[in-house]
Amino acid sequence: MTVNYDIVVIGGGPAGLAAAIAARDAGCASILVIERDRELGGILNQCIHNGFGLITFDEELTGPEYAARFEKLALEGGIDFMLDTMVIDVSSDKLVTAVSQAEGMQFIQAKAIVLAMGCRERPRGALNIPGYRPAGIYSAGTAQRLVNIEGFMPGREVVILGSGDIGLIMARRMTFEGAHVACVAELMPYSGGLKRNIVQCLDDFGIPLLLSHTVVRIEGQKRVEAVVIAEVDGHGKPIPGTEVTYPCDTLLLSVGLIPENELSLTAGVELSPVTRGPVVNEVLETKVDGIFAAGNVLHVHDLVDYVSQEAAVAGRNAAAYVAGSLEENGVSVPVTATDGVRYTVPQSIDPERMPDELTVRFRVGNVYENRYVSVYLDGDRIYHRKRMIMAPGEMEQVVLKKAELLAHPGLASITFKLEEA
Ligand SMILES: Cc1cc2nc3c(=O)[nH]c(=O)nc-3n(C[C@H](O)[C@H](O)[C@H](O)COP(=O)(O)OP(=O)(O)OC[C@H]3O[C@@H](n4cnc5c(N)ncnc54)[C@H](O)[C@@H]3O)c2cc1C
Known part of the structure; x- marks a missing residue:
């Protein structure tokens, strides 16, 4: 059986919530948000540090607090939600296929779709680091989830590769939890994270940031025992003789985020080779008629406030599309x-x-x-x-x-x- 909605929003993170709220406020009465997780809020649920919402609310909130404000607005009526439900296919004629343990396979026909699936972290496999595959290597986001949600410590002696914001935040978080963070090594001659995070998460705790450095070897067979870090030249090639061994039990990777775009591809959406998210026009509509995109699935953001602003634009325009008021010139x-x-x-x-x-x-x-x-x-x-x-x-x-x-x-x-x- 196929159910019908005017707008289906895929992803219940800050982008999906802001898009759904804006679409509702623009007069659309038939909106469904589909979220694969047990709860709404997306990745913000594991970001328990503060610094969110300065632009939107003129307040300094934690990630869950920021998400909760949008959840409250979204739950005030007029929007349907499917949680614990994974969208596995989107067709170019806007048929959404989703699956859940409780309901099995479900088909939802939408008039417009907002893609809001967020992004994922680049894994070790994409890095070509020689060495065994021991335990103790985590993406920074996985470590963030383990520490902040599951209540586990991934390790005690930590090296971080990559200076993206999540790695910087986790350097401070692991330190708060009693671990020793030996250094953050960054391949590029500049950090990939926000300046404020370098100051507040590394400098304030005396954690060195090694620019133009990378991990050239991981030691340990069952569990990480050490990593070898070397300086790199202008082409990113390790400079012989600069290797330093850092004994550690944990290596965290914060080496980039990639828009979660498998569904965009099944829908036939054109992706940008630079952002790796959809190519969009001024109303944030992709090259497929009636499919819009916002948030980290569109391009990786550093501030969630801009995610919310952008997603509201996508939601409003999706509502206008459904109402037939989005002109095509x-x-x-x-x-x-x-x-x-x-x-x-x-x-x-x-x-x-x-x-x-x-x-x-x-x-x-x-x-x-x-x-x-x-x-x-x-x-x-x-x-x-x-x-x-x-x-x-x-x-x-x-x-x-x-x-x-x-x-x-x-x-x-x-x-x-x-x-x-
Ligand atoms: C690990 C990690 C940590 C971060 N930490 C910070 C931080 O500390 N500070 C900061 O400012 N920013 C942080 N960010 C950036 C943050 O992602 C953005 O600010 C913001 O959360 C992006 O919102 P979004 O809705 O686009 O994506 P997300 O918050 O990732 O939400 C996307 C949602 O879509 C759902 N989804 C994906 N695919 C499907 C599917 N097929 N079916 C159903 N649901 C699906 C996901 O479960 C998720 O709930 C972090 C990002 C990551 C990946």
Whole structure:
């Protein structure tokens, strides 16, 4: 039997919740959120540190507190939920196949879909580190779940590879729990995490951050006994003679997040080779009609506040799509990222259909000091702002004004780039 909903939201994390709430507030009365976990809130449930919600609520909340505020709004009525239910297939005509222990296989026909499945961590297998496969190697997110939710300590003497935010947070968390964190080794010459996390999670606890270093060997057959860390050259190749052995029982990996996009692929959604999330337009609609995307499944965010903002846009537009009020003008001006800008979201804009102000988010490809972020409409520079420092770990954004785009009839390209002056 197939049930019908106007909007199906896949994933009950902050993106899914914000999208569902916004769709409901925009007048859609038939919304289903499907979440594979036992509870709503997504990854925030295991992020028990504070620092969430400064932008949205002007308060410093923990991850579960931030999630709880959205859960409360979502549960106030008008939205249906399926928990403990895994979506296993989405077709391009928006038939959703889900499975749960209680109900078995279920088919849900949607008029619009919001993809909000979050992201996953890059595993050891993607790293090519020589050595055995002993116990004691965890992704930082797995360790976070073990410590904060399950109540287990993964180990006592810890080395962390990769300086993504989750690794930095876990360096501090493991220290709080009595472990010794010997160092965080980072392959790149810059950290992949937020500056505030480096200061608050490493510097405040005297944990060294070894930039341009990597793990070249894992020792121990049954359990990790040590890791060997070496400095790398400008090509990421270990420099012979720089190896240092760190005795430890645990290696945590914080080496990148990848949008969870298996379902996007089954739906026929085009993915960006840079973000590895869907290619979307200004209403956050993918290349498949009526399928929208937001949050970490679209591109990896560092602040959940921006996830919520973005997802609300997707939810509102999904509701407009269902109501038939999302105009199709057939205009799609490509947004090009170049000269230090790695990507933008969205990747195309219809100037007629965009809101009065549209936030374009992007990341840079390296650490840049005293550079200008510039935006060109064809050959005309309409935005030129100096940033003291920009780094790949920190998401940037520029707000484009509809009036400015409309003042360029026949606009063929929008370009985001970094300039020296
Ligand atoms: C391990 C980890 C730790 C993090 N720690 C922090 C932190 O400390 N601070 C911070 O600011 N940010 C942190 N982040 C970033 C954080 O992910 C985002 O801020 C935000 O939670 C992203 O929201 P989301 O809804 O896009 O994704 P998520 O919160 O990941 O939610 C996605 C939801 O989709 C569900 N789902 C996925 N696939 C399916 C499916 N097939 N069927 C049904 N449901 C599905 C998942 O179970 C999950 O509940 C962390 C991310 C990760 C991966």
